[in-house]
Amino acid sequence: MSSSVPSTSAQPFTSTFSFTAPFPVSQSSSSQSQSGKQRRVSLALPSSPRVFPAWSFRDDTGLGVHSADAEDEDEVKKGKMRKIAADGDGAQPPAHLSDRPEKKPRKKWTMEETQMLVAGCNKWGVGNWKSILNDPDFRFDGRSPVDLKDRFRTYYPDAYRQHYPNAKTHLSTKVRSALPDGSSIFEKTRSKKRRPFTEEEDRALKAGYDKHGTVWATIVKDPIFQAQNRRSTDLRDRFRNAFPDLYQAAGYKPRNTTKKRRDELAQPMRAATDDALASSSTGPVRRKRRHTDQGLFRGGTKSVPESVNVSEDEDSSEDEDGPATFLQEAVASTPQTEEMLMSPDEDTKEVDMQTLDSFNDTLTIPDFIPSSSLSEMTDSSQSQTWSSGIETPVHSSTWSTATNAASPTSSHISTTDYFNSTSPFQRRGESGPMIGKSAWVPQDWLSANPRLDPSSSDSSYYGSFSPAPSSPFSFAHLNHGVLDRYDLFPTSYAHDFASEVGMGDTHSTFSDPEMFPTSSFRGFTHHSNYAGDLIFGARTHQPSADYGPGFGFGSAGLGLSGMQPALRTPALPGIDEIELGSITLDDPDAAVPMEETVDTAVPKDPTSPEPGLSLSELESYALPPQSMEEIIGLTQDIHVTPPGTPQSHGRTARMQQTGVHLHLHNRSISVPPSEHRAYDPRMPAPQSQQMRSKPLVSPTRSLSLMDYLPLHAPADQRSHAAAASGDASALFTSLTQSANELWKDGSAAPAPGGAENANHDLPFLDLHYYYGPMSGGAIPGHAMDGAATDAQALDLAQSFAMQTKTLSQLPPSLAQHIPMFASWQSALNEAAQSQAQPRMVSAHQRGQSVVSPQDLLLTKGDNKRKRSSWDGGPR
DNA sequence: ATAGGGGTACCA
DNA sequence: TGGTACCCCTAT
Structure with missing residues (x-):
């Protein structure tokens, strides 16, 4: 890939090829008798519901649109015909079909296109290829929906795995889709953010x-x-x-x-922050842990969670929380021992709770309610119930699998976790970065269906999934609970975490209020291993649909950036990639850092700055090797298992349900289906107001990266961090979007702020290295070269590191992934390197340094693996 | 329309 | 030659 083409403008070749056509190919058909395979299970799509706007179509009209370079594009879009010239291949295909025209010439994907794809996934959700393709905001030359899918699969294998757990082939280990925070690039960012009450x-x-x-x-x-x-x-x-x-x-x-x-x-x-913090710290407690629970469920039932993406909905609220939590847990988890000691449940839960709750409360009701509520409920209940027993173990295994998040995720997660642990705010950051996803993941499962129905589903949910849970929790019923929650306590509790569910029942279980408070981390830690894993999985799904339109971008201008937390997502996959092993972290200790960070983390809002992460925190990141490994392993296993079934449900269901009415005590809320999902938006006021308008339209991403990005901003690390937390999501999205623009520019010059940013980045980088001893020498020159692992590791590190800092800025890792960014990123990195970074050790610059994104992408190290995977290794 | 597997042109 | 990146096909 690289290079050559990438440049944006360039188009590959040809002049054109004509294209393909869509025509009828009907593929179809035929016999389908086969039974065999399961196809379609992926998690991905559902999420997005995306609404499309009506329009839908893209450019047809606009042929002219793109213009410029393009050339072919127009043609392509329109009709793709297949025929082609043969540029390349001469071979023709088999053509069983005689008709079948020739193949289309191969056309390399440009960075721009890739970037658009990312943006499209974030806007519409992974899997909604056609929608993405149709989105006027994005331009693809001559690509068909399948092409988008394939690109997604090849370029972001880790993300692909998350979203499509059933896929056994074409899975490479590359990394790439992870954001710094560990969240997936594809996810959408959530919008919510916590805004403290003034x-x-x-x-x-x-x-x-x-x-x-x-x-x-x-x-x-x-x-x-x-x-x-x-x-x-x-x-x-x-x-x-x-x-x-x-x-x-x-x-x-x-x-x-x-x-x-x-x-x-x-x-x-x-401010909410305070509250959150307070609650967390003091608090009561714990609520639940979604993750864990989910994990359980999942584990048992399905392995796979859904996709990671962020979709939004459900999770959104939770997500934020969740993810963060997860991360933390994972991170924290580090040592098993700890886990042993602590009751995982509690801890994790607590943490989760915190974040989750708060968000949920806020966010939830309106839009997400169902999901969120459910999730919360679930979590709590589950966790509680389970906690003692099964949980951990189960989860761990389960999760990993389920999530599949597995590997990649794990890695990321871990990072995330670490950082989370280390820096409180991050987690909290939900707003930005972290969180989002993880939490939601669980939700998916849970909610998936449930989400849709608040009431009914919930119970069923549990029932189905979790065996025990139902009874134990009793919450199962939650419906009421749920609802109640919304109205009542839930919300209220929400802030605190503890509050929620806990309330009564559940939390009694955990109740350890104290535990978490301070040591929220610990909890995490323990869990982390398990939890972490779980988390991953959990997180995974959601695609993204939401963000885009809704808040994020569209309005983006608004405060989205501030508002959204986004992020979510989770992890990445990459287990393989990660190879944490190599990474091993030496410092388990690091994991420990816990402390209150959580509280602090609270952050939510961008607005409220959190305590910045300090580098020191970062330092702490060091992942615990073990945990990582475990995770990884888990994940790997996981992948396979899950059929994916689950996934779908979630989203799909949601979709259907979309219009959910919640009955709050007295009130009922109805949520528009697609809308809510799509938009997260809670942005505006959800309440009665209409939900949000549809995103669709909004595609406009007016935002420019720059705007969002703090990059330019000055830079204190803290500020960065803060910004990051807040903006992260926004940034993220914006980045993607804007990225396009940048790309276009070609140079995408990092722009002025670059250098500064770089600094920030650096630290991250360093971190990575730490882990990566293994990779060791690898690749100096390029970042990755050497080892995929390194790269991965880097990613991880970056990811979390990034989160903290980068978020505000750009995450290198992302950048890498994202084409556009990469370039500037690299620049930044360089700069950064040059500058020394403070805390981090730094040493390793290499990885990051530059390297083109693409390069990064490709990790060489594991080709074999990849291969295997590609071809079927799996199977 | 999309998921997921297969095939192959291309590239290192 | 290995490994991929992109295209295709088929089952859903």
Whole structure:
């Protein structure tokens, strides 16, 4: 691949080829008797529902559109005919069909196209190739939906695996789709972010309460809330945290928090962050862990989770949380021993809880509700139930498989985790980076169906999946619970984590409030191994549909960047790639870092800066080798197993259900189906308002990378971090989108800020190296060359590292993946290298340094593996 | 329309 | 020659 073509403009060859056509080929048909294979199970599509706009079509109209270079494109699009010239191959194909025209000439994919693909996946969701193709925002020359799919498969094998767990062939180990944060490039970013309540809001809340009592819907009308896009449930949640006594006095179930939230009581705290933190720390507890639970379920039932992507929905809320959590866990997990010690469940849960809850609360209801709620519920219940017993183990295995996230994921995850652990904010960062995904993953399963139906599904859900759960939890029913949650406590709890489910039941189980609070990490840690794995899987799915349109981009301008957290996703796959083994982390300790970070992490919002990650944190990242390995192993195994079945359900179901009505206590909310999914958007105010408009349209991505990217921004690391957290998602998306632009430019010059950014990046890089001893010498020159592993490792490291920092900036890793970025990225890297980085050891620059993305992509090291995999290795 | 496997042209 | 990247085909 490379090179040559990549340049954007260039088109490959030919002038054209004509193209293919779509014509009828009907492939079809025929007998299908075969039974054999299962096909289609992938997780991917579902998610996105994407709505398309009506238009749909692309350019036909616009032939002219693209213009420029293009040449062929037009033609292509339109009709692709197959015939072709033969450029290349002469061979013709077999042509059984006599008719069959010739093959189309081979046309290399350009970076631009690849970038568009990424953007398209984020916009529409992985699997919605046609939609992507039709999206006017993207241009592909002469590509058919299948081509997109193939490209996706070949270029982002790790992502492909996540989304298509059933695929056994064409799986290479390359990495690439992971973002720095570990989330997948393809995911969409979620929009939600946590925005702490301002004092004004608190005042208004109190005033509103005084006037209207607990009629949040009324209170929320206050412009101040409208301005913040607060939902009534948000108010309730906040109220719960800020005014616990009143909350209780109002008849709500108080949160037990053991500790209660500190001070909050008295005063309104501030920001969500605080709350979150507080809760987490003090909190009560734990709620649940979705991940774990899921894992269980999954494990048992299905192995595969869904795709990673982010789809959005369900998870969205959770996702954020979840992912983060997961990550953390994973990371933390490091040592098994710890796990042993701790009850995994708890810990993990806690963590998760925190993030999740908070998000969920906020976010959830409206859009996601179902899913989120479900997930939460589930999690908690499950976790609780299970926790003692099975959980861990099971999960671990299960998850990994399920998720399949497996490898790649694992790697990423781990990184993520680490960083998470290390830096609190990151996790929290949900907003940005991390989280998203992981959480959601579980959801998928859970929710998948469930999501759709809040009520019914839930129970069934559990039932089906989790055996035990149902009983144990009782939550299973949750429906109510769920709903309730929404209205009631759930939300409220949400903030805290603990709150949620926990509430009553569940959390009793865990209840260890203390545990988590401070040591949230620990918990994670323990779990991490297992959990981590699980997480991965969990996360995986969702594609992305949402983001794009909805928030992110479209409005992007808005605050999306700030708003969205995005990210989600998970992991990447790459187990193979990763080869953590090589990576091994030496420092298990690192894992430990836990501490409160979590709390701090809270971040959510971009706005609220979190405590930046400090480099130190990064340092800590070092992954625990073991965990990594384990993960990896797991993942690998996993892959295979899952049929994928699950996946579909989730999304599909959702789709259907889309219009969910939730009945909150009194209220009912209806969510538009596609819409909600598609959009996450909660952006605006979800509530009654309509849901969001459809994304479709919005494709516009007006955003420019630059804008989003903090890159330019100055740079303190912290700031970066903060930014990162907040913006990450946004960035991410924006990046992709913007990337296109950049690419186009060709140079994509990193732009001015590059250097600065670079610095940040550097650290990450270093980190990678750490792991990578194995790779060792490898490749100096190019980043990756040598070993795929290295590269991978790098990715990992980067990923998490990146998250912290990069997010704000660009993640190198991403960059790599993403064509566009790569170039500038490389530039940055270089710069960075030159600069020294502070903490990190740094040493290794190499990897990152530059290398073209593509290069990176290809890892050489494992070709064989790949091969095998490609061809069927698997099988 | 998409998933997933197969084949092959291409490239290193 | 290995390994891929892209194209195709077929089952769903």
